[in-house]
Amino acid sequence: MTDRTRPIEVALLATPESTGSTLYGMVDVLSSVGRDWPLLTTGQAGESIIRPLILSRDLEPLPIANGGLVQPQQRLAEDYQPDVVCVLELFFDPFRGPQTDYSPEVEWLKGYWQRGGIIAAACTGAYLLGQGGLLDDQDATTHWAYCDLMARSFPSARVHPNRVLVTAGLGQRLIMAGGGTSWMDMALYLIARFFGVEEATRVAKVNLIDWHENGQQPYAMLSQTRQVEDARIAETQTWVAQHYNQRSPVATMVTMSGLSERSFKRRFKLATGLSPMEYVLTLRLEEAKHILETSDVAIDVVAEEVGYQDAAFFSRKFQQKVGITPAQYRRKFGGLRRLAGAST
Template identity: 30%
Template sequence: MKHISILIPEGEIIQNTIISVIGAYKMFSVVNDYFAARGTKAAFKIELVGDSEEVKLNDGLFSIQPETNFREVKKTDLIIIPPVALNEQSLRANQVFTPWIVQQYNNGAEVASLCIGAFVLASTGLLDGKSCSTHWQAGDKFRSLFPNVKLTTDKVITEEQGIYTNGGAYSFLNLLLHLVEKYCGREIAIYCSKVGQIDIDRNCQSPFSIFMGQKDHIDEPVKQAQHYIENNVTETISVSELARRYGLSKRNFERRFKKATANTPIEYIQRARIEFVKKNLEAGSKNINDVMYEVGYSDRKAFRSAFKKITGMLPLEYRKRYNKDT
């Protein structure tokens, strides 16, 4: 029987914390119920662990009561870290768990973060040099705080050396299914997916992301260039012209742009154009080729390749999924 410790965070608790805690508890309980119905022993001992006797949110409307203080857990097999509020106070409050998480990992436990719980996991240092996913909206903040982690926000699940992370929101259910399959086999994972009506084997969150650009920086010329790009996606834009427009050499402009946005200017232009195309495919009735030409692509193969690289889907697939009139 594997011991699963679902961590109840400290500091400001968000609604997704409760959703993830309940979801994880329910998923592993479904597995236990499956075995119980067949007269076999449970696969998991599930325990809510924390530091406070009760954690509240929404002015006390909801609360979570850990069963055990985490310090009393001397050995566990899996630690689940749910989402936390993304502010300095909350992240600092959850550092109380760091020594315990690291010790358990060094003793053989696996660790899984759900959504922006990745910030707590990354704070332990265990993610340094490893791949990690989190909600696409939190990607820029994560990169600025944890530059030594290989962030891949296009993936729903990452797994490396006994450490697991997942993308945003309800995609944590896919990570839980992945863990069930690893511990109990494919048949049980499929059973849980059917009970929970969850699409199994979903591995990409790119179709759900919205490109908003990284503007949480103080480099004003770069910020102005970002706004110019986003407001002129149907125009021909060269990096040299952008640099001249904002009084910088091309080399200096490219360096500062990459540092501020985590994208090269060319990447940023491409992502802004694809975002424009996505919005047209979602809401408009334009022909795909017309939108392609509008943002400056003349080569269909290059356009399809760029679109799929960013969204994980071909333009026609994307339109069928998100445009209700198709």
């Protein structure tokens, strides 16, 4: 909890790879704190108790991702010490990493951290924390599609792909949210941290924000579709993408590769990061997710279509990997497809 006699100041770091929806979404949500609930329930607006502003290298209008343009309100300066700094989503290739030189931002963040600041990163913004060494020997999270890149780039960080929110560092002053709209979870956490759970609940009600209590797993693409450079392994990848529902697909892949079983499994794991059986499982579950989203067939039929005779075993594997049961997944994502189909 914090002193209510003044608004807290939350700086939102803007860069050329920032996305406008997260920057201005945070501006709108944080500006509503203390103001909108009284307006909607009594007709009299309250005072905003958080002051968000956009921070950048300088005060020049800044072109950002997707053709956006932002007007920064504060430049990076050694003596600038807001209550919180947020590093939001950066749009870059999950296989190559950011192509922008972020040295000025990273150095400023390191200095801000050393002066006792609180840093909250959403989605790929956590990459800048890693570049500054702030994630060394710390728990971390980011968008599910970028977790492999984070783990490779910052091997001493403990990256949690399923976690929507992670707090770490001295005094829990590092806050990281996963991908997509999990910046909203981060906003609610910050509101609760400074002004209490009741205030965060009011903001969630005003803005119809749902907490991602099941983590990122239900939203994640479980398998990477990128073909590997090892030609023999790539050939088996191509085959199993069409035949994952057959009996004993790994044995067929071994035969196709012309390698010994031990050599094949070692090279497959080296090339893809997964064992052959794990790879087959992810393909089967991705197809199961698609069937659940697009049809109303029974769960045991879904299991059989992706290669499992035992529906209970399939359901257990599905929940382990996806975080919710097949029936829960269908309710969560099938409704959107049905609605879209009805509207067309």
